Amino acid sequence: xxxxxxxxxxxxxxxxxxxxxxxxxxxxxxxxxxxxxxxxxxxxxxxxxxxxxxxxxxxxxxxxxxxxxxxxxxxxxxxxxxxxxxxxxxxxxxxxxxxxxxxxxxxxxxxxxxxxxxxxxxxxxxxxxxxxxxxxxxxxxxxxxxxxxxxxxxxxxxxxxxxxxxxxxxxxxxxxxxxxxxxxxxxxxxxxxxxxxxxxxxxxxxxxxxxxxxxxxxxxxxxxxxxxxxxxxxxxxxxxxxxxxxxxxxxxxxxxxxxxxxxxxxxxxxxxxxxxxxxx
Numbered sequence: 160x161x162x163x164x165x166x167x168x169x170x171x172x173x174x175x176x177x178x179x180x181x182x183x184x185x186x187x188x189x190x191x192x193x194x195x196x197x198x199x200x201x202x203x204x205x206x207x208x209x210x211x212x213x214x215x216x217x218x219x220x221x222x223x224x225x226x227x228x229x230x231x232x233x234x235x236x237x238x239x240x241x242x243x244x245x246x247x248x249x250x251x252x253x254x255x256x257x258x259x260x261x262x263x264x265x266x267x268x269x270x271x272x273x274x275x276x277x278x279x280x281x282x283x284x285x286x287x288x289x290x291x292x293x294x295x296x297x298x299x300x301x302x303x304x305x306x307x308x309x310x311x312x313x314x315x316x317x318x319x320x321x322x323x324x325x326x327x328x329x330x331x332x333x334x335x336x337x338x339x340x341x342x343x344x345x346x347x348x349x350x351x352x353x354x355x356x357x358x359x360x361x362x363x364x365x366x367x368x369x370x371x372x373x374x375x376x377x378x379x380x381x382x383x384x385x386x387x388x389x390x391x392x393x394x395x396x397x398x399x400x401x402x403x404x405x406x407x408x409x410x411x412x413x414x415x416x417x418x419x420x421x422x423x424x425x426x427x428x429x430x431x432x433x434x435x436x437x438x439x
Contacts, residue, residue, distance in 0.1 A: 160200060162227035163430070165207040176224030178434060179256040181247060183232060183267040185240050195380055198413035199261040202430065203227065205423035213435045215393075220434035226256075237266060237302035244270030248407075252278055257437065259430060262411030264304040264380065265292060268365045269311065275406050276314035279361040282406070283316040284308075285354070285399065287370035287392065289383040291322050291338070293329035304412075311365075318357045320350070320395070321370040323385050341385045351395050355402055362399070364408040364433075368426060378422030380414045389425070393432060400436040408433055 162171040163180050173179070182199030211221050228251075233243040244260075248271045251258050260271055265288075276282045286292070286308055293312075297303035301310065309332055311317050316337065323341040325333070337357050344350045369379040372386035387395075399405070410433075413426045 160203060160227065160229055163203050163206045163225055163427075164209060164211065164221055166211055166221045166225075170221050170224050171226055172224070173226045176226035177257055178220075178223060178225045178259065179228055179251050180225060180259050180261055180430070181228045181230070181244075181251070182261045183244055183263040185232065185234050185263045185267050194414035194416075195262060195264040195412055197415050198263055198411070198426070201413060201415035201423040202261050202410070202427045205420065206427040206430070208424055209427060209431055213431060216432070216435040216439065218435040218438055220431060220438050223434075223438060225434065237300045240266070241270040241273075241302050245274050246270075248274040258407045259433065260407075260409035260411070261430070262409060262413070265307045265365070265367050265411045266302050266304045267411060268307055268409050269302060271407060271409060272311050272363055272365075273314050275363050279406055281359045282314065282361050282363060283318060283357075283359040284311045284363045284365060285358060286311075286317060286319045286365050286367070287321050287387070288319065288365075288367040289321060289323050289341070289369040289386055290367070290381065291319060291325045291329045291333065293332040294326070295328070295332070315363065316357070316359060318354055320344075320354050321387050324383055341387075345385070351398050354395075355399055358403055360404055361406050362403045364399070364405055366408065366410045366429070367412045368410065368422070369412055371425075376422045376425050378414050378416045378419050379412050381412075396433070396436060400439065405437060
């Protein structure tokens with residue numbers, strides 16, 4: 160697996176690292192395009208193409224140290240996976256590292272959110288996504304990727320951005336003031352401040368890559384038209400990092416394809432942008 164970014168090994172060592180990336184290549188419950196288990200490695204591979212100086216933010220986040228964790232999670236069942244991620248995240252919280260998860264399907268977020276909710280009682284979750292993911296259970300599991308935000312609601316306030324696909328069953332779990340639909344966000348930037356206003360001070364950021372439009376990122380498990388553009392997402396994230404304390408992030412649902420490396424590169428660049436914003 161090696162490590163994220165083509166940088167000198169000294170910056171990838173755990174003892175020198177402010178940041179730890181946790182690749183969680185789980186794809187046990189996805190129901191459409193499979194392959195999210197290959198997402199973390201694709202992000203790491205694509206990161207070799209990134210320059211270490213971020214010209215947009217005039218920053219070199221790698222200098223703070225970015226360690227790529229190598230750990231064998233228990234993927235035997237969805238429940239075991241969630242418990243395994245929870246324990247690993249707790250380990251790095253205690254080590255006082257800043258944490259980013261690389262998925263994997265969206266269900267990998269649950270254990271991480273739970274761990275951070277125990278550290279921050281006022282935690283809120285900001286979800287960028289095409290799907291509400293608010294089913295109580297799906298395909299006989301409460302930890303299915305379609306249930307991840309329903310589980311997150313057990314631990315924190317959830318604010319949802321970019322949503323454009325909801326089933327009838329999910330409607331009774333939607334908190335109307337906390338959901339921002341893509342069709343209402345179109346040609347309108349007022350939603351950015353409104354969404355941030357619904358967040359508490361401590362925020363866990365979870366980005367499902369299908370929150371972006373498939374014209375920007377096609378290689379994901381359940382692509383839908385009408386998503387965010389690259390610079391719209393970055394503008395929103397700049398506002399978010401400037402006004403709230405981000406405690407962790409995850410980027411999930413990359414399904415790498417042999418014919419399309421642009422999606423892999425976008426995901427790798429997005430990780431670096433988040434670290435640059437965290438360093439500001």
